[in-house]
Amino acid sequence: MAASMYRLVYYSRNHIAHDQALFASNIQKILEKSRINNQRDEITGALLFNAGCFAQVLEGPLDKVEAAFERIQQDERHGDVSLLALDPISRRSFPNWAMGFIGTSDIQAKRFAGIGASTGFDPSRLSGDEIHALLRDLAIEEEAA
Template sequence: MDNSLYRLVYYSRNQIGDDGAAFSSNVDEILAKSQVNNLRDEITGALLFNAGCFAQVLEGPLERVEAAFERIQQDERHGEVSLLAVDPISHRYFPNWAMGFIGTSEAHAKRFADVGSSSGFDPSRLSGEQIHTLLRDLAIEEEAA
């Protein structure tokens, strides 16, 4: 198997619903399953939720990142799944994150308010690089806290 690293960036629409408890439970389930799968598959990355959308960066071996993305596309909790980028990378940007979740705290909401105001946090209006940079910067802040 080719051990080259790749970064895959996508966004999807929240199909879970607006109920806070149901949403929280589903996100917890997504994260728990992702962390198990990603540790097994040597995938790292971060997941952002805001304004009814998910945006995610996955990094690891291409075959495994593509398999994870295929599972996401089949998951009924994600709608309108859109691939933004698949690029080779020289190193991991989320080496300590089997799957980090960003987007529920007020601090994170303030941090990407400038992106939200310019795009309405409509990931379809953001590039894969913009989403990657946003998540990377938020992950660095989270690790420093």
Template sequence: MASSMYRLVYYSRNHIAYDEAVFASNVDEILANSRVNNERNEITGALLFNAGCFAQVLEGPLDKVEAAFERIQQDERHGDVSLLALDPIGHRSFPNWAMGFIGRSGMHAERFAGIGSSSGFDPSRLSGDEIHSLLKELAIEEEAA
């Protein structure tokens, strides 16, 4: 039923110490836990980290998406968590990703690192639709690579 499927878009500030090894370990832990929880809860989505911010899209049943967002808000690794959109959807944009991490490959990590410094990428200045479109476009590129 289309009305029972929702898309939530948020951004948050990184509160993980920016030691490369500590950061990588924390992101790996976030992704591993998210993938297990999201698969169990029928949630799909994608996560982008750039310029000290996380931007994420979650898709699935409303109660499950809201529960996942509540866990994120309580996670001390995320600060200034801001909900940008929560809308009913007719279909998923990330049907194959329990939680995709955009920018994992060396080529993409280098590309996305430049987005923040050259454009001032700041998800607080983007709408939920803009973040969703960006992540969808990058996910398509990531899957094609």
């Protein structure tokens, strides 16, 4: 029987310098490494960056998700890592994404401008369910684009 699957949601504060080129190259390195590790560990999910914060959903076997989160928490490229949810799930929300990065396309930039205007979009003010739903909706848009 396949190990039962879990979804973990957290947010954190960006510690990478605000220089755009430096940020882009760091994100690229994080995504490259994440996609290799996550594929190996049967983890899927999505990573969002906005307003100085990261928010991430990881889904997969519990032991693998926990091990990945341990590594992620020790990463000095971000801090104040706050766990929002760790729940069993019956199916994945991001089956095709070893780790999607959200927030780069024009359509999303516009969407975030809207969210930012109404809420000052700060992931620390959202629940795990809200962050999961937001990332899932953005992933569906991205796949349709």
